Amino acid sequence: MSFPLLASSGTPPAPPPPTAAIPRPPPSLAQRVHIxxxxxxxxTAILLELCNSMKELHQILPQIIKNGLYNEHLFETKxxxxxTKYGSLNDATKVFDFAKLKNEPMYHTMLKGHTHYSSLxxxxxxxxxxxxxxxxxxxxxxxxxxxxxxxxxxxxxxxxVHAQLILHGxxxxxxxxxxxxxxxxxxxxxxxxxxxxxxxxxxxxxxxxTVISGYAQNGMPKRALELVVRMQEEEGGNRPDSVxxxxxxxxxxxxxxxxxxxxxxxxxxxxxxxxxVNVLTALVDMYAKCGSVDIARLVFDRMDSKTVVxxxxxxxxxxRNGYYDEALxxxxxMLDEGYKPTNVTIMSTLHACGESKNIxxxxxxxELVNQLGLGSNVAVVNSLISMYCKCQRVDIAAELFENxxxxxxxxxxxMILGYAQNGCVMDALTHFCEMHLQNIKPDSFxxxxxxxxLAELSVLRQxxxxxxxxxxxxxxxxxxxxTALVDMYAKCGxxxxARKLFDMMDDRHVTTWxxxxxxxxxxxxxxxxxxxxxEMRKGHVKPNDITFLCVISACSHSGFVEKxxxxxxxxxxxxxxxxxxxxxxxxxxxxxxAGRLSEAWNFIDNMPxxxxxxxxxxxxxxCKIHKNVDLGEKAADKLFDLDPDDGGYHVLLxxxxxxxxxxxxxAKVRTMMERKGIQKTPGCSLVDLRNEVHTFYSGSTxxxxxxxxxxYLEKLFDRIKAAGYIPDTDSIHDVEDNVQEQLLKSHSExxxxxxxxxxxxxxxxxxxxxxxxxCGDCHTATKYISLVMKREIIVxxxxxxxxxxxxxxxxxxxx
DNA sequence: ATAGGGTTAG
Numbered sequence: 001m002s003f004p005l006l007a008s009s010g011t012p013p014a015p016p017p018p019t020a021a022i023p024r025p026p027p028s029l030a031q032r033v034h035i036x037x038x039x040x041x042x043x044t045a046i047l048l049e050l051c052n053s054m055k056e057l058h059q060i061l062p063q064i065i066k067n068g069l070y071n072e073h074l075f076e077t078k079x080x081x082x083x084t085k086y087g088s089l090n091d092a093t094k095v096f097d098f099a100k101l102k103n104e105p106m107y108h109t110m111l112k113g114h115t116h117y118s119s120l121x122x123x124x125x126x127x128x129x130x131x132x133x134x135x136x137x138x139x140x141x142x143x144x145x146x147x148x149x150x151x152x153x154x155x156x157x158x159x160x161v162h163a164q165l166i167l168h169g170x171x172x173x174x175x176x177x178x179x180x181x182x183x184x185x186x187x188x189x190x191x192x193x194x195x196x197x198x199x200x201x202x203x204x205x206x207x208x209x210t211v212i213s214g215y216a217q218n219g220m221p222k223r224a225l226e227l228v229v230r231m232q233e234e235e236g237g238n239r240p241d242s243v244x245x246x247x248x249x250x251x252x253x254x255x256x257x258x259x260x261x262x263x264x265x266x267x268x269x270x271x272x273x274x275x276x277v278n279v280l281t282a283l284v285d286m287y288a289k290c291g292s293v294d295i296a297r298l299v300f301d302r303m304d305s306k307t308v309v310x311x312x313x314x315x316x317x318x319x320r321n322g323y324y325d326e327a328l329x330x331x332x333x334m335l336d337e338g339y340k341p342t343n344v345t346i347m348s349t350l351h352a353c354g355e356s357k358n359i360x361x362x363x364x365x366x367e368l369v370n371q372l373g374l375g376s377n378v379a380v381v382n383s384l385i386s387m388y389c390k391c392q393r394v395d396i397a398a399e400l401f402e403n404x405x406x407x408x409x410x411x412x413x414x415m416i417l418g419y420a421q422n423g424c425v426m427d428a429l430t431h432f433c434e435m436h437l438q439n440i441k442p443d444s445f446x447x448x449x450x451x452x453x454l455a456e457l458s459v460l461r462q463x464x465x466x467x468x469x470x471x472x473x474x475x476x477x478x479x480x481x482x483t484a485l486v487d488m489y490a491k492c493g494x495x496x497x498a499r500k501l502f503d504m505m506d507d508r509h510v511t512t513w514x515x516x517x518x519x520x521x522x523x524x525x526x527x528x529x530x531x532x533x534x535e536m537r538k539g540h541v542k543p544n545d546i547t548f549l550c551v552i553s554a555c556s557h558s559g560f561v562e563k564x565x566x567x568x569x570x571x572x573x574x575x576x577x578x579x580x581x582x583x584x585x586x587x588x589x590x591x592x593x594a595g596r597l598s599e600a601w602n603f604i605d606n607m608p609x610x611x612x613x614x615x616x617x618x619x620x621x622x623c624k625i626h627k628n629v630d631l632g633e634k635a636a637d638k639l640f641d642l643d644p645d646d647g648g649y650h651v652l653l654x655x656x657x658x659x660x661x662x663x664x665x666x667a668k669v670r671t672m673m674e675r676k677g678i679q680k681t682p683g684c685s686l687v688d689l690r691n692e693v694h695t696f697y698s699g700s701t702x703x704x705x706x707x708x709x710x711x712y713l714e715k716l717f718d719r720i721k722a723a724g725y726i727p728d729t730d731s732i733h734d735v736e737d738n739v740q741e742q743l744l745k746s747h748s749e750x751x752x753x754x755x756x757x758x759x760x761x762x763x764x765x766x767x768x769x770x771x772x773x774x775c776g777d778c779h780t781a782t783k784y785i786s787l788v789m790k791r792e793i794i795v796x797x798x799x800x801x802x803x804x805x806x807x808x809x810x811x812x813x814x815x
Numbered sequence: 816a817t818a819g820g821g822t823t824a825g
Binding site: 276 | 816817818819820821822823824825
């Protein structure tokens, strides 16, 4: 079934849009005031009629004065009209004040000028003056005033004007009622607008369009589309014109229905609206928002004339569909062709810069913002903040934020998320508290940002608090918030709580499923991850590339090599998803981690694309676990050909050599790091105690309980050694034996565990968050600690979770 | 006719 707009397909092309669609101009001056012909036909009067700009007007002015026409009513009215038209309300006011005869048309022109160039109060003040001068108002005066109220979203003043209008006997006027419908619609009161509309004895096209666009602009796109159907069905029905089309295209974009959109396009085509820029621009926008960037571009390319708005719609269309390069190319072309970018252009472009991490262009746009005088536009600055955060320059973003005079909720949200995504968790949380102190109410966006920060921090107590906060503010029902909460619980070690929340949700996005599947995977619950994925396949939410990344890595963490291979095939065969470099990396990890090193190498050799850093990194990691120096060196050679600046890979290689006691090679890696200026990320562990998060760096003695902790570790080491623990001193070289053990003892993770044991009562589970991967000695030591101390210890490292209990770890010793 | 901030993986 096709959309009813198509109902007219058999009939010949309709005539051009009815004139009712064009805003009705007031009657001409000659109609409303009697003007004697010698004045009306005066050459200067004709010149004034032809006048097209302020510059020309100033050229004509001396003639008017020279010919003594200044005090002629016609000239006064015309001057007031022209001055207001070209934006000089001051000059218009001078002429008006000087005029002897101030009649209604004269007042009307001034009123019109006020509605355009000054505040609503000035316009209303001017109406009061008109009344004071005993001029009888006409319907046009009210239409302008109502429009001014609507544009200022001021219902209260609008209602006062409405009362005046009734007082002067215009309540039955179709025009007046339409203006009132428009007032309510623009002020977000579509319900009231509709009531008024429903009471009208007769309705013209303009009136229908007003109420339709009211619904479209107030988040009720379906109602808007229904009304378009009704307007045609009604007796003596109205045919949608270009204005109707332009108001329902955004509605169509909002419901994302390409089918309805295409039928509207057909209607546009059959009715000859294809020559109208605004219609075509709305079509471009609709196609882009429905995900069809290619069709959007076709329509865009076929436009005879374009405006900035058309370009903005296309740039934004590219950016929102992930075609960042195309967005930036079009933006460059736009500048080359001499268009002046608007705030909308800037915002879409900054979005594209941020997502594609193009900070050079981002900074160029920043300069442009200042040149264009948009530096104090909050929305633009918010976009700048986001762009800098996405490009990992939180410092610049923070500076912009601090200097922002009128921060909005969006500014706070952008900043908090920026901190959260750049590892500045504490800054994110303090800003959240700060906005709380300033009495700014958080919304769902805020909750997502804070949950993201807490997920990173991995602290269950605060996680529960923010969950409670979301419930109390009813924000937990939002899919985005709920998904962020599921992810947060999983990342805080509470997978079962995460699953409970997941089961309670009635609307789930792909990301929700992905977060849960990955949660299971990182905890080593491969079986649960696979089961949930199978459940997902039965439902209506389609798995995406990230889903497969999560499933494959879940298989990898649990040693399900064949299952993982099957899923890798499935994603291509059944879901037509092209594996990315990350997928290949995950596959190498899957095969290699299970010890099938030559098979993993074989897999790399058969890759259809040139293997990236992560692929060789996974291979090297597997070789380190399984102590295969030969293959590890082979992987490292390839890896370092790609010149990584990531310290992690270097450390991995050095550790592999150290495990094999190849000290010269270890030293070589160290030299390479020094030469490249790469520093080893210091190991850092976090532990939460009541309301405080305690941070420990390797070897640090800065914690107030430091002495106690080291003393306790001495005793602890003796106990676990008695239980069978042997310190892994093999991987430490060029220091004496007793120093080796001291070095091992001062690993951040052991400090954090000791602190946790010292400060919690027997039986309490200890949660640790570590920034790097758990080292081999810490892993063994923690297993023994869990045994002798009878404690459950949960350690989250950069990749996954380790649940230590009764001397064993959930990861089965491969990590 | 276009409009700023959002969840997953690495």
